[in-house]
Ligand SMILES: Cc1ncc(C[n+]2csc(CCOP(=O)(O)OP(=O)(O)O)c2C)c(N)n1
């Protein structure tokens with residue numbers, strides 16, 4: 001690129017505006033983080049995401065099989081650069097040991113939902129059948145309500161919820177997705193000692 | 194079992210009788226009233242025989258870290274520390290007048306010495322008073338350990354007297370923070386806090402310690418450095434640049450015709466001044482610096498080009514806007530440096546070196562990212578890049594020199610008197626620089642005074658310009674100068690402060706006297722929140738709401754504190770006033786009555802680009 005000063009150039013050949021980080025196409029990303037199992041670590045992660053203006057879609061936290069390690073699955077929308085920035089910000093936390101964006105990798109992804117549906121004598125049979133057909137499981141039956149469980153990818157859970165919505169949802173809870181990369185690679189094993 | 198309303202109320206207020214929890218709460222409540230606290234019953238003469246408690250472990254740990262001074266203020270829950278501090282005469286304790294002053298003093302000490310600064314406060318209001326100082330240190334990556342006491346652990350979460358969730362408050366503005374409820378954890382926590390504060394990208398660490406932990410008897414031993422590092426698997430700063438990226442950078446540098454080096458605070462943190470100079474000399478490229486990058490290179494060096502950004506020199510911003518390559522090291526493309534990113538350095542490819550990976554690609558997209566310590570990266574990269582002889586750069590460097598002559602000679606600067614006949618601030622700053630042989634430490638406050646200092650004092654050494662850059666904290670200068678003066682007694686320390694900022698932390702004048710800290714205060718009294726007035730004049734059509742500011746008779750104020758002072762109102766007074774302050778053995782104050790009409794130019798209005806500098810306003814005399 002030619003290197004003349006701004007002033008030396010006629011306005012019509014002005015260079016294109018510098019692109020802003022984070023201005024690209026937004027899509028769903030899944031970050032997997034291994035963190036130290038210390039009090040307050042969830043607060044640190046969620047506080048950082050809030051302060052840095054990243055909006056978390058869902059966050060699932062659990063122990064791992066290793067003492068001292070917890071695992072988080074963070075789902076968020078953003079362009080690739082913004083999400084990379086989120087991952088780098090997470091690394092600034094002392095308790096964060098490893099972060100991977102597994103969005104582009106082959107993964108197994110699963111979410112669990114519990115749904116409490118309104119039922120009547122008249123439609124109970126139909127509802128139970130629909131739950132079964134839609135690959136749900138009935139966990140509790142009361143005279144005027146049932147609790148169904150469904151698990152699968154987010155899209156599968158979405159589809160199930162759409163099917164049963166017509167019966168009247170009294171309560172719904174979803175765990176948020178948990179994911180794991182396919183193959184032999186292990187984020188836990190990748191944590192530096 | 195169903196409870197009646199009354200039952201439930203009673204049960205929720207009281208832990209079941211006879212349980213350990215109940216005993217702990219009862220003990221804690223007694224301690225809050227200062228009854229029967231562990232060591233207060235020990236007469237002074239018998240201190241040597243007393244048991245070792247958490248507060249001792251804290252002092253031992255501080256001494257092991259090489260701490261020589263701490264800036265602190267006592268209060269109920271941290272009194273166990275003050276009860277034993279007398280046994281550690283090697284730990285100098287400066288009793289500040291406000292915890293914010295303590296935090297800024299620790300910050301000033303850290304910036305001037307490169308060591309970790311330490312401040313201490315009590316729970317609740319003591320802790321919240323520290324917050325502004327911790328935030329100031331965070332935004333400028335200053336190594337600091339802030340220690341607070343908290344209520345006894347059994348009372349945490351009960352809204353006990355002076356309890357506030359200070360850990361929750363400092364969490365987003367520290368590099369890391371801790372709550373310690375057990376004295377046995379103190380050795381590890383304090384060692385980790387110092388390690389984290391000073392390693393990689395430095396920053397403040399907050400350690401909150403419950404009162405019972407400070408009083409707890411303990412035989413805990415201190416960890417070795419290796420144990421500390423091993424205990425922090427999530428903290429392994431990258432020091433050396435990636436070799437492949439360094440090669441790419443070398444190729445980019447070889448191809449560049451109009452490179453500009455952007456030097457930031459990271460150069461000072463890494464102690465990379467010599468490496469920076471060697472690098473610049475090898476490729477014959479000019480060095481521009483950020484506010485906190487002042488001192489990265491001696492301003493007299495032929496390749497030292499100048500201060501960039503919102504109130505930077507026009508020639509510097511011009512060079513950046515016409516550069517074909519920016520080599521940024523230890524700086525973070527703050528909005529005060531770039532202005533509108535869309536129009537920033539439109540012809541330039543960017544190589545960005547920083548120890549914090551999160552800084553790279555945060556504000557501007559870059560072509561060559563290099564994560565690493567500035568000193569190590571520059572030392573490795575310099576021999577890898579093709580040397581560019583002066584002849585090849587001659588036309589470029591000549592053009593830069595011409596731009597520099599033009600902008601330095603412009604009308605907004607140079608005369609001692611402003612158009613209204615009153616003192617002009619830039620002149621005063623220049624004289625302070627001259628009369629101190631540019632060998633002092635100059636601590637700026639915030640506002641116009643800060644920008645005049647940055648532009649006109651003439652800096653030669655690293656860590657001799659201290660300024661709250663990121664947070665822009667008014668009231669910073671006087672307490673920070675206090676810390677700097679204690680840390681570097683061999684340099685004359687000047688606080689350059691506006692009348693607004695001075696009135697925010699002037700209580701520390703008494704600390705200067707009580708602790709005999711020889712800070713020279715240059716009070717720039719324009720009877721205005723000058724920078725506010727400037728923005729209102731230029732951006733808000735001259736609506737000067739709240740810009741006018743009254744002040745006391747500063748000579749009387751200084752006298753009341755026992756500080757020698759003098760007033761200078763004309764250019765002819767300036768040198769004599771500065772010399773007067775220099776001659777005082779101890780703190781001194783010079784009241785510069787300056788014009789309230791002068792603006793700092795050039796100025797890039799917020800949101801505009803570096804090419805949109807306002808250079809003058811109205812017609813100068
Ligand atoms: C604690 C704090 N409050 C408010 C501001 C906003 N502010 C920036 S500059 C300024 C005016 C400073 O006035 P003064 O200290 O007299 O310095 P001058 O600009 O006149 O040199 C203000 C109010 C700030 N930076 N810090």
Ligand SMILES: [Mg+2]
Nearest residue numbers: 691692721723
């Ligand atoms: Mg002022």
